[in-house]
Amino acid sequence: MKKLITILGIDEEICVFFRNEILKIFGDLFEVDYRNRDMEPLPPITASDLILYTDPEMHNEFISIIKCNAPTLMMKRTITREALRKIKSIPPGKSALVVNINQYMANETTALIYQLGVSDVTLYPYWEGKPTYPDVDYIINVDPRKYSFLPPINAEVIIIGHRVFDISSIIDILSILRVEKERSEEIIKNYMFKVPSFLHGLQSTYDNKSVMAAQLNILLDQLSNGVIVTDAADMIEFANSKSVEILGIPMDKLLNHSIYSLFSGNEKIDAILNNKELKDELIKYNGNDLVLSMKSVERENNYYGKIIMINPYYEMINTQQKIHKKIIGKGYYSKYDFSDLITNDPVLIRTKEICKQIASSDSTVLLLGESGTGKELFAGSIHNNSNRKTQPFVAINCATLPENLLESELFGYEEGAFTGAKKGGKIGLFELANKGTIFLDEIGDLPLNLQGRLLRALEEKEIMRVGGDSIISVDVRVIAATNRDLLKLVEEGKFRHDLFFRLNVFQITIPPLRKRYEDIKVITEHYLKKWNKMRHIYNDFQIFCNNYKWPGNVRELKNVLNYMTTISKSYLAFDNLPDYLRVRDYYVNGKHTGEELVLKLIYYGNKIGINTGRRTLHTLFNKIYYEISEMEIRKLIDKLSEDEKIEKNIGRDGNSITSTGIDFLLNNNYIREEMDYEFEDKVKNAVKVF
Numbered sequence: 001m002k003k004l005i006t007i008l009g010i011d012e013e014i015c016v017f018f019r020n021e022i023l024k025i026f027g028d029l030f031e032v033d034y035r036n037r038d039m040e041p042l043p044p045i046t047a048s049d050l051i052l053y054t055d056p057e058m059h060n061e062f063i064s065i066i067k068c069n070a071p072t073l074m075m076k077r078t079i080t081r082e083a084l085r086k087i088k089s090i091p092p093g094k095s096a097l098v099v100n101i102n103q104y105m106a107n108e109t110t111a112l113i114y115q116l117g118v119s120d121v122t123l124y125p126y127w128e129g130k131p132t133y134p135d136v137d138y139i140i141n142v143d144p145r146k147y148s149f150l151p152p153i154n155a156e157v158i159i160i161g162h163r164v165f166d167i168s169s170i171i172d173i174l175s176i177l178r179v180e181k182e183r184s185e186e187i188i189k190n191y192m193f194k195v196p197s198f199l200h201g202l203q204s205t206y207d208n209k210s211v212m213a214a215q216l217n218i219l220l221d222q223l224s225n226g227v228i229v230t231d232a233a234d235m236i237e238f239a240n241s242k243s244v245e246i247l248g249i250p251m252d253k254l255l256n257h258s259i260y261s262l263f264s265g266n267e268k269i270d271a272i273l274n275n276k277e278l279k280d281e282l283i284k285y286n287g288n289d290l291v292l293s294m295k296s297v298e299r300e301n302n303y304y305g306k307i308i309m310i311n312p313y314y315e316m317i318n319t320q321q322k323i324h325k326k327i328i329g330k331g332y333y334s335k336y337d338f339s340d341l342i343t344n345d346p347v348l349i350r351t352k353e354i355c356k357q358i359a360s361s362d363s364t365v366l367l368l369g370e371s372g373t374g375k376e377l378f379a380g381s382i383h384n385n386s387n388r389k390t391q392p393f394v395a396i397n398c399a400t401l402p403e404n405l406l407e408s409e410l411f412g413y414e415e416g417a418f419t420g421a422k423k424g425g426k427i428g429l430f431e432l433a434n435k436g437t438i439f440l441d442e443i444g445d446l447p448l449n450l451q452g453r454l455l456r457a458l459e460e461k462e463i464m465r466v467g468g469d470s471i472i473s474v475d476v477r478v479i480a481a482t483n484r485d486l487l488k489l490v491e492e493g494k495f496r497h498d499l500f501f502r503l504n505v506f507q508i509t510i511p512p513l514r515k516r517y518e519d520i521k522v523i524t525e526h527y528l529k530k531w532n533k534m535r536h537i538y539n540d541f542q543i544f545c546n547n548y549k550w551p552g553n554v555r556e557l558k559n560v561l562n563y564m565t566t567i568s569k570s571y572l573a574f575d576n577l578p579d580y581l582r583v584r585d586y587y588v589n590g591k592h593t594g595e596e597l598v599l600k601l602i603y604y605g606n607k608i609g610i611n612t613g614r615r616t617l618h619t620l621f622n623k624i625y626y627e628i629s630e631m632e633i634r635k636l637i638d639k640l641s642e643d644e645k646i647e648k649n650i651g652r653d654g655n656s657i658t659s660t661g662i663d664f665l666l667n668n669n670y671i672r673e674e675m676d677y678e679f680e681d682k683v684k685n686a687v688k689v690f
């Protein structure tokens, strides 16, 4: 229903004039009624939203018929720009009578003309019945038809018409009758063009305010946060376009609606809104997680409304992630793809194929395998081949942190959750991994308490931060890995059986490296090529590889290769293995006794012309290979001699290699055609020392 304005005027004509003015200015916003002296009988005012009167006399006169408690407002009035232009055309130094119906109105009009900046014309107020008047050059009259009581002066008459509403009255009316902001602004803007305001500051203040408001609107619309501003009655006065997008509510359903009605039915938000100030509260709105901050605007104990900021929870997380990436230079992602997974092993090839197939499903994967077998490589490749590949891949080793730290690392915590908790709380890995994959390595080491929380996260797809009470939805694919026998842990009561079954949807077992010796060669070649460190691989290195159990699996192999390629630019052989691996048991087996290593020493010794007697060989062997007794060296020398690979020379030069011996070394890849100067130097240095 339209709001009703009632005008109290001196006569029918002035009432009709103002009624038309109101209809002209406010369009169809209001109904207009009036009362005046001409009315007989004078009906009481029983209902109205606003009562306007032209001067205090009117108000006093009609007070007895006001039978409702509508607000009353005296119209501040002014003249039109056109009328002011006419008055300003009076030459300076001249004088004029300002005519109006009574003394109050005449004085008021005169004061108004002065206030509007007319300073060089002398004005005299004049009204009906005023006994004296000066001789003037001009008569400024409101209405020639009505005010026929002009004094008999031969002066030029300027008609200025009835005074119209001053802009301040328009603003008052709009505000009292709570006209919606945009409409109000439009009305004010249009009206300002038509009338000059006697309140000098108002126009410029309003202009400044409009410019500032426009700038503010642009600024707020640029923000990535939703911003809502309410007035003292908690009605939404302003909402930026981001808030429309976040809440999914059109602008016209936001503006001029109570902030409470917007969130009605949500007790938590109600409680939040009743606070004076709140920061980063997590709320659920239409199934979405939003972070809401709010501040009441108060000055000198007056309440002016609220400023509310809203943000989609996951947009905040993404921003955090981006910043995190920038700060630490890497994001939560995996660099792995199935093409990084090198194998010739039929079992592993098959496993790789299965993983490629299950990658695109969202199901949980349980990877079983010893440390360094490539569980993370599998997990990362699965993620990067899934629909989640553009989302985070977050890996954590459940065995490396104490329980409470692991808990807050996984699920995050709220500010003040415990002593030392960071201000603003901390986001957990589950939240960071939202829409992506979390890789829980060493899941068998997850404490029981956290197993329960993990199960809930998997089943409900919801988590709660440590010390928090809000539920946060998470959409995370879990890939878990362990080297431990989970079933045994279940039997021992150390692993929840329900969690085991929840994780054990796709079980993938990766065999250790010692069960796929063939892979050592291809993986070695792969990394040498990848690192651009091509080396000649001697047979004694391969013998070692096949003897050694590789407890650290591929990780250890990579480390060993890294070491060996650093210390030798030309070859990989038993002699340039790290110290901890140059051990007799890692070389000697039924087939290999170490005689080829002695033979290689003799070959190089002969080349560089050093003594290759038993003693020297013993020392060299101990330095370059592993610990061995002189007795054993003697046995090996005897065997080599028996096989005619060497000739035992009694005397200063020691033993010399035969062509059979050289062929043996060449054919079995213990030496190659070109010399290995690094090995030669090694032998030279070893001899020098003693």
Ligand SMILES: Nc1ncnc2c1ncn2[C@@H]1O[C@H](COP(=O)(O)OP(=O)(O)OP(=O)(O)O)[C@@H](O)[C@H]1O
Pocket: 340, 341, 342, 343, 369, 370, 371, 372, 373, 374, 375, 376, 377, 378, 441, 523, 554, 555, 558
């Ligand atoms: N088949 C493979 N081909 C090439 N590189 C591999 C292979 N398997 C593992 N690797 C490499 O070995 C290293 C260890 O692998 P990864 O970290 O995936 O092992 P893991 O089983 O997760 O180990 P842990 O359980 O100790 O965390 C990585 O650098 C990985 O790239």
